[in-house]
Each structure stands twice: as C-alpha cells, then as structure tokens.
Amino acid sequence: MLKVYHAPNTRSVRIVWLCEELGLDYEKVALEFDPKVLQSENYLKINPLGKVPSMEEDGLVINESGAIVQYLLEKTGDKDLQPAPGTPERGRYLHWFHFAEATLMPPLGNIAQHAFIRPEEKRISAVAEEGKEMAIKILKLLDKELEGRSYIAGEKFSAADIMLGYDLLLAKLFGLLTDAMPNVLAYFNRLAERPAFKKATGQ
Ligand SMILES: N[C@@H](CCC(=O)N[C@@H](CS)C(=O)NCC(=O)O)C(=O)O
Structure with missing residues (x-):
C-alpha cells in the first residue's frame, strides 16, 4: 500500500x-x-x-x-486535477504548480528557519526580515493574478492549488495574509473549506 x-x-x-x-x-x-x-x-x-x-x-x-x-x-490517470498536456491551460497550471515550491517557498522557508526553527543563537533576523518582504511582494503579485479567478489555473480547482495552498497555509501561520490582499484571502478561505484540506491539516 x-x-x-x-x-x-x-x-x-x-x-x-x-x-x-x-x-x-x-x-x-x-x-x-x-x-x-x-x-x-x-x-x-x-x-x-x-x-x-x-x-x-x-x-x-x-x-x-x-x-x-x-x-x-x-x-x-487523473484528468480532473490537471489540464490536458499541450494546452495553454496546462502552461498556466505548470507555471503556478512550480511557482509554489520554486519561488514562493524560499522566502517562506527563510522566515520559518530564522524566526522559528533554528535555535535562537543561529537565527539571523535580517534573513527573516528579507524573507518577509519578498513573501509579501509575491503575495501581492498573487493577489493581482487571482483577480476574477476562483482558482490559480482558472475556474477549476487543480493540483496547482494544492501546491500553492500549502504555501498560503504557512503564510497565514506567519501572519502574512492581510486585508491588503483580499483576493488571496478569499482564495485561501475557498481552499480551506475543502474537506480534503481539512483532513490534511487536521481540522
Ligand atoms: N523541496 C522539498 C523540500 C522538503 C522540505 O524541506 N521539507 C521540510 C518540511 S516542510 C523539512 O522536512 N525540513 C526538515 C529539515 O530540513 O531538516 C519538497 O518539496 O518536498
């Protein structure tokens, strides 16, 4: 199994x-x-x-x-959580699928390491601060992308939302999701309503 x-x-x-x-x-x-x-x-x-x-x-x-x-x-053989290969929808899906780990996670990881995980003597506050600035910049970009969209790849929930939704869970835990990004907040709340998200996060 x-x-x-x-x-x-x-x-x-x-x-x-x-x-x-x-x-x-x-x-x-x-x-x-x-x-x-x-x-x-x-x-x-x-x-x-x-x-x-x-x-x-x-x-x-x-x-x-x-x-x-x-x-x-x-x-x-799933066809529901990803657009068909070779379509423009797939291109957008791939962009955000990879953006979650390659672009938004590094600054979030720096915040995690330098504000929470490392022993205090090994934390560098400037790295956490820079991570916060970069994460907020990216979240504001995301806010524009989500204008008029229910999900990151379009109108349909996809695995790119699962990749990105985890980043937003962390951003929320770090207090970075604010009223300054209403589309991101509404998007995260939409994802958090899903029974599968609740199971995965123990709610
Ligand atoms: N790029 C990897 C990163 C994995 C990763 O860094 N996981 C973190 C938790 S979110 C971890 O296990 N950290 C423990 C450590 O680095 O010692 C992935 O997406 O799976």
Whole structure:
C-alpha cells in the first residue's frame, strides 16, 4: 500500500491533501517535526536528507513533494486535477504548480528557519526580515493574478492549488495574509473549506 510520511504543517500536507482529493487508499505515517525523528537511522533510510514528505510504494520511494503529486496524478490517470498536456491551460497550471515550491517557498522557508526553527543563537533576523518582504511582494503579485479567478489555473480547482495552498497555509501561520490582499484571502478561505484540506491539516 502507498505510504505517505507526514508531519503536521509541513509540505507533506500537499500529499495527504492530494490523496484525500483523489480518494486514494493510503497509509499515513505520522512523524513529529523533530530532528530526533527526521534524522533517525530508520527515517534516513527512506529520506537521506531527513525531510518530509516522502512516499513509498512497492519499493519505489519519492522524496520531493511536487514530484510525488505529479507521480500520483499520472499513476491514477487523473484528468480532473490537471489540464490536458499541450494546452495553454496546462502552461498556466505548470507555471503556478512550480511557482509554489520554486519561488514562493524560499522566502517562506527563510522566515520559518530564522524566526522559528533554528535555535535562537543561529537565527539571523535580517534573513527573516528579507524573507518577509519578498513573501509579501509575491503575495501581492498573487493577489493581482487571482483577480476574477476562483482558482490559480482558472475556474477549476487543480493540483496547482494544492501546491500553492500549502504555501498560503504557512503564510497565514506567519501572519502574512492581510486585508491588503483580499483576493488571496478569499482564495485561501475557498481552499480551506475543502474537506480534503481539512483532513490534511487536521481540522
Ligand atoms: N523541496 C522539498 C523540500 C522538503 C522540505 O524541506 N521539507 C521540510 C518540511 S516542510 C523539512 O522536512 N525540513 C526538515 C529539515 O530540513 O531538516 C519538497 O518539496 O518536498
């Protein structure tokens, strides 16, 4: 059976959310977000960098959240959560699917590391501050993109919303979602209403 290694409020939310949207039969392996767990000898055999998410099925292990999402969509033959290959809709979908991890996550990751995760003596406040400035700049761009759109790739919910929705969950936890970005707020609330999101975030 498909195993999903998951720790609360981490990128593994994306995978649990997707599995729930697809109605997959899967086993959730709950991990604490703690170096003692993630850097344990056992877990390093699954994920040599000690990060989440990871998935394991029939001897195949994948450790990158976007790759896991894409793999599961392909494996299940899903046509509902992604536009058809080669269409302009697919181009827009791919842009935002990858934007979530490649462009918005780095500043959010810097905030996480330098404001919350690292021991105080290893935090650099300027890195957290710069992360915050960049994240807000990107969220305002996103606000414009969402003007007149229900979902990031268009009128239909897609896996790009799952990728990006996790970023917004973090941005919300960091207090970055404000009235200055009403479209982002409405979009996030729309995503957060989904039963699969609620299951993935333990609400
Ligand atoms: N690009 C990877 C990043 C994975 C990642 O950095 N995960 C974080 C949690 S959101 C983690 O496990 N951090 C623990 C660590 O770096 O020690 C992905 O999308 O799966």
